[in-house]
Amino acid sequence: MIFRRWRERRRNLPSPDELLPPEGVALTLPIAGVGVRLGAQITDIIITLVAAICVVVLLLALDITGPQTIFVIGTLIFFLIRTPYYVLAELAWNGQTLGKRLMKIKVVSHDGGSLSAHAIVLRNLMKEAEVFLPATLLLTLDSASPIASILSLGWITVGLLVPIMDRYRRRLGDMMAGTHVIHLPVPLLLKDLASEAPAYGEKKQKFKFLTHQLDHYGAFELQTLETLLRSQSNPQSSSAAKQRDATIEAIVERIRKKIGYADPVPHADRVRFLKAFYNAQREHLEQRQLFGDRRENKHYAQSGEET
Amino acid sequence: MSLDRQDLSGTASGTLSPQPGSSGNGGQNGNGQELMRSARFRQEREADWRRLEWLVLEAERKGLQRMGFADARDLASLYRQATTSLAIAREISLDKALLAYLEALTARAYLCVYAPQERLGGLVSRFLSHGAPQAMRRCWFYVLLGFLCMGLGVLAGYLLYFENTDWFYVFMPEELAGGRGPDATNDYLRSVIYDQDPESSGLGAFATYLFSHNTRIAIFVFGLGVFACFPAALLTFYNGLGLGAFYALHVERGLGFDLGGWLSIHGVTELSAICIACGGGLKLGVAMLFPGDLSRAESLRLAGRDAVKLALVAAIMLIAAALLEGFGRQLVQDMTTRYLIGWGVGGLWLAWFLLGGRSRR
Numbered sequence: 001m002i003f004r005r006w007r008e009r010r011r012n013l014p015s016p017d018e019l020l021p022p023e024g025v026a027l028t029l030p031i032a033g034v035g036v037r038l039g040a041q042i043t044d045i046i047i048t049l050v051a052a053i054c055v056v057v058l059l060l061a062l063d064i065t066g067p068q069t070i071f072v073i074g075t076l077i078f079f080l081i082r083t084p085y086y087v088l089a090e091l092a093w094n095g096q097t098l099g100k101r102l103m104k105i106k107v108v109s110h111d112g113g114s115l116s117a118h119a120i121v122l123r124n125l126m127k128e129a130e131v132f133l134p135a136t137l138l139l140t141l142d143s144a145s146p147i148a149s150i151l152s153l154g155w156i157t158v159g160l161l162v163p164i165m166d167r168y169r170r171r172l173g174d175m176m177a178g179t180h181v182i183h184l185p186v187p188l189l190l191k192d193l194a195s196e197a198p199a200y201g202e203k204k205q206k207f208k209f210l211t212h213q214l215d216h217y218g219a220f221e222l223q224t225l226e227t228l229l230r231s232q233s234n235p236q237s238s239s240a241a242k243q244r245d246a247t248i249e250a251i252v253e254r255i256r257k258k259i260g261y262a263d264p265v266p267h268a269d270r271v272r273f274l275k276a277f278y279n280a281q282r283e284h285l286e287q288r289q290l291f292g293d294r295r296e297n298k299h300y301a302q303s304g305e306e307t
Numbered sequence: 308m309s310l311d312r313q314d315l316s317g318t319a320s321g322t323l324s325p326q327p328g329s330s331g332n333g334g335q336n337g338n339g340q341e342l343m344r345s346a347r348f349r350q351e352r353e354a355d356w357r358r359l360e361w362l363v364l365e366a367e368r369k370g371l372q373r374m375g376f377a378d379a380r381d382l383a384s385l386y387r388q389a390t391t392s393l394a395i396a397r398e399i400s401l402d403k404a405l406l407a408y409l410e411a412l413t414a415r416a417y418l419c420v421y422a423p424q425e426r427l428g429g430l431v432s433r434f435l436s437h438g439a440p441q442a443m444r445r446c447w448f449y450v451l452l453g454f455l456c457m458g459l460g461v462l463a464g465y466l467l468y469f470e471n472t473d474w475f476y477v478f479m480p481e482e483l484a485g486g487r488g489p490d491a492t493n494d495y496l497r498s499v500i501y502d503q504d505p506e507s508s509g510l511g512a513f514a515t516y517l518f519s520h521n522t523r524i525a526i527f528v529f530g531l532g533v534f535a536c537f538p539a540a541l542l543t544f545y546n547g548l549g550l551g552a553f554y555a556l557h558v559e560r561g562l563g564f565d566l567g568g569w570l571s572i573h574g575v576t577e578l579s580a581i582c583i584a585c586g587g588g589l590k591l592g593v594a595m596l597f598p599g600d601l602s603r604a605e606s607l608r609l610a611g612r613d614a615v616k617l618a619l620v621a622a623i624m625l626i627a628a629a630l631l632e633g634f635g636r637q638l639v640q641d642m643t644t645r646y647l648i649g650w651g652v653g654g655l656w657l658a659w660f661l662l663g664g665r666s667r668r
Contacts, residue, residue, distance in 0.1 A: 025391075094422040188407075
């Protein structure tokens, strides 16, 4: 009961992927999951650890440190390397460390504003408190003090649980600094289907659709058809091609039946028919949308009656 | 025939002329038909989007600071145009590929335009000159509470020891006492205070002391503050108990003044750091317990700004204390000098907190 109410409330919240920049047009920036971030974190730890080990070996070679203090000095040098590394890397690469660049994720300001240096410093110092300090304690403590070991272990667990429970997958440091981590989107402009599709068939006959024939589908169906037509250009093996032919035939027949398109579509013309239908349908739906009649999917008529 | 035309139209729309505003082949497709509205919309703006895409890549590669003036200006204005395009496209276009592209392009450009512009050096000097002392003054009450927890602990430990010396074993962890206890001889206690062991000085000692008992206490005291203040206050009090009992042991043997010097040289700084860390923890705990009109997360975030500054101050002080302990304590054997250094450094901290970051009038 309580769980269901909680889920209801969660559903009513805006999507966590949305970010509102000062320009006021919401952008979709998908939240990076815990796994990806852990991967980036491990990469960064390996990089800084290797650097620290190099320095320690150098110190040993120069005879500055002895074997009895090697562990504490190593810890100190690791600390002195990794803390500036995170802050400087995120400042220099605009919210990305090397590990984050590898995983193609990025820190952004939670409120959509500019990412400030203060936020970057704060979230990385909190990383020290959240992860590294308890981890160091866990390593340096011995079995003589089990309470402290359990405490630091509990601390790390809580630190890991916080991002799992949070909608935005934020660490405690992220919450304090007001940041979260997103996947970097890749802009890829595909060809506009509407600018190339022919309205003619093989024998130069024109596919014509009447207005009532275009009233059956909504945006969802249109965009599904778009995806199918786009995948058309990918080269495929013969068996896959055969399967795709069958799919296209089924779709063409389905559409013809649904919209009541009387003329039979010959085999060679099927894709052209679909493209022509896509064009006509998109033009029609976009026109309806301009008049305030937004059709999400083919059930638009029913949902309109309900509201 | 129609196939050829299709190919032609494909290449025509793929290689648009780069001038913005020139709409390729006059808003028509290869078949000589008028394009639909959303396709025309795209055709008119595509060149600008391509340029923005290139500018974004450039900015990510080189950084905004190293871009030419014209490029940086174009990046900002094209980004704003792209947000407008995105808003319009969401209304008029049902082309999924176009929407996804614009969405990604605008997001990438947004990340470039709103990149951090500050320098790190300015941030550090600002923290040292205003941020930290102002935060200390804002949180004076919590810091005072931290000192109070420690002070009461010392007092309780001190009095309890004189009631029954066995309390020493309860309060003082074995490994910390290092053989010093009610059973130890006077000479042994004195030898620890005035020990001149060159082996335990220098970098190794510095690192060892930095990760010593008190640093752990400071970290725990700060971190545990979030859990409703209680553990932080308790741990500080417990730490004070140990200290009180330890001091009482030396007072009983007539070594109180000497121990004071031994502790002062780094202890003034180190114990203050623990109390300040405790103050930061208490601040977080109070924000958790009494969020007022805010949500708990929001209240914690607001309190966190000052609390983190307190923690940073404590960290700086702990490092200074480790330096004093690692180098100073072995080199300076004279009692008065020890007092002088310890309390002198303490006075410097106090001056920083009280006088730093005040605006001149």
